[in-house]
Amino acid sequence: MSNSKSVLYMSMSLDGFIAGPNDAPGNPGGDDFMRLHEWYGFVSTPPNTKGTGWGAHFMSEGNETGAVLAGRRTVEQVDHWGGNHHGVPIFVPSHRPPDPSVAKYPLVTYVTDGIESAMQQAKAAAGDRDVMVHGAYTAQSALEADVLDELQIHQIPVLLGAGRRMFDVLPRRIELEIVRVIDTPEATHIRYRVGR
Numbered sequence: 001m002s003n004s005k006s007v008l009y010m011s012m013s014l015d016g017f018i019a020g021p022n023d024a025p026g027n028p029g030g031d032d033f034m035r036l037h038e039w040y041g042f043v044s045t046p047p048n049t050k051g052t053g054w055g056a057h058f059m060s061e062g063n064e065t066g067a068v069l070a071g072r073r074t075v076e077q078v079d080h081w082g083g084n085h086h087g088v089p090i091f092v093p094s095h096r097p098p099d100p101s102v103a104k105y106p107l108v109t110y111v112t113d114g115i116e117s118a119m120q121q122a123k124a125a126a127g128d129r130d131v132m133v134h135g136a137y138t139a140q141s142a143l144e145a146d147v148l149d150e151l152q153i154h155q156i157p158v159l160l161g162a163g164r165r166m167f168d169v170l171p172r173r174i175e176l177e178i179v180r181v182i183d184t185p186e187a188t189h190i191r192y193r194v195g196r
Helices: 054-063 072-077 079-083 100-104 115-126 136-144
Strands: 006-013 017-019 067-070 090-093 108-111 131-134 150-156 176-183 188-194
Touching: 006 115, 006 136, 054 150, 067 115, 067 136, 072 079, 072 090, 079 090, 090 115, 108 115, 115 131, 115 136, 131 136
Parallel strands: 006 131, 006 150, 067 090, 067 131, 090 108
Antiparallel strands: 006 017, 150 188, 176 188
16 A cells, blocks of 8 residues: 655645636746746756755655646646656546657656546555646546645745636535645745545
8 A cells, every 4th residue: 555645736826826817838827927936946047947945845845756647738738848747657637538749758648537547546656655736627626536635835925816726616615734834935835634
């Protein structure tokens, strides 16, 4: 039996948005999307993937996960991260089979028989490491199916006023337990456990 947990990692505005207005394939994350991610402290020199301070801490924490489960919209907007999201398997729950071009990414698996199956496969692949979850719709589906264990929300001190909301439609009230709070001037990082 695996000790793997499924954990949603998401930066979110105080009014609940995880993407700005005009979120589309040509404008992934919408207008001013990086405002939600400035706290990572990305440096401008290549490879532009190193954060600073708490950003580096959370990048390292995310890179310790053993698999990724992400929604189709999310993965298609970033071309499946070029088939490599920190070198671990990527599972995509979808009602439709993938575009044939995805065959060039051996770490990417589309799962067409539901979120429960996708999560089961992701946890099996992760072993004793956690599964990183991406995407608003996917997170909502995982909550509905009771297969999301924790949420790591990076709450950004901004009110976006428009865009894509994290928890737009939920099937029922879901109780959460706060397991960690890290407060910084750039963001408040709250880790929640989903009540069962």
